Amino acid sequence: MSLAIHIEGLTKVYRGTTALRDLDLSIEAGDAFGFIGPNGAGKSTTIKILATLVRPSGGRAEVCGIDVVRRSDDVKPLIGYMPDVLGIYDDMLVGEYLEFFAAAYRIRGEPRRKRIAEVLELTELGEKRDAPVMGLSRGMGQRLGLARCLLHDPQVLLLDEPAAGLDPRARIEFKELVLQLRRMGKTLLISSHVLSEIGAMCNTIGIIEQGRLLYAGPIDEARKKLGAERVIRIRVHEEGEDDRSANAVLDLFRGHPDVEALKPGGAGEVLIRIRTDVEDTSFLAREIVRADLQLLHLEETTLSVEDIFLHVTQGRVA
Ligand SMILES: Nc1ncnc2c1ncn2[C@@H]1O[C@H](COP(=O)(O)OP(=O)(O)O)[C@@H](O)[C@H]1O
């Protein structure tokens, strides 16, 4: 087992505010680690320490076995850091933006041209080369941020809230990109304050609150321990009082391979528990419409990070 990231007893105090308290964390090479916690938990501080941008107050942190404080110059080539905000780049075109950062990494001449073409292809932004950075959609902007931190081909990617504000389509595209990077052997640390946002991208997760790690381990194990459920709440129009339409919906999905359980909720409502590994739930709406039922509402309810904290603090996760 080789560790891409190893943190021991890490502490950070900002003028009286303790952001990290004695944090221990290890991430194996090749993992996609979801770093989950509410705002102010210390995610960005941890990431910035690993990115050699913030000095810890105590403890130590290593990337691929190299100390981020004592040997920061050796750590920099190993990491790609994507901040939570992309920054303002008035009038800059996508191609120019990447030229600018490639120059900052001292990549020159033919290798620079080649590398920019490669990262544009990987992030599927080739056609946007001459588009202004500020005009990109949120999803494309995030892919450009990733392209930028891939320029020097780092081993470890530190992505701070990359999926925040992405619509479901863009999130699926982003997930595909994360999977591709994993196939390339990269290690990823991806932070979020919403588990459902990045759960599907990661094979392991860590939960941080008030600067302390509450849980770390494989995501499947966490789900099992927490009894995580993906429940879709559906409401259809009822003509009478007999819930005929809701019963028709139950009949539609009973025994469906992606459905774990279902039950009526009353007044045209149906609750459907979907297998946690099923990504695309669009079949639900499709089938309902196809059956000529009038769909009024469809909403996914997932275990929120707050729910998980409740479970964790109740000692349900050892
Ligand atoms: N530069 C700073 N100066 C003072 N306090 C800070 C600074 N950066 C972060 N903090 C504080 O440290 C704590 C952790 O912040 P942060 O690491 O940004 O958390 P997260 O990314 O999980 O939202 C918060 O209480 C925050 O207010």
Ligand SMILES: [Mg+2]
């Ligand atoms: Mg943050």
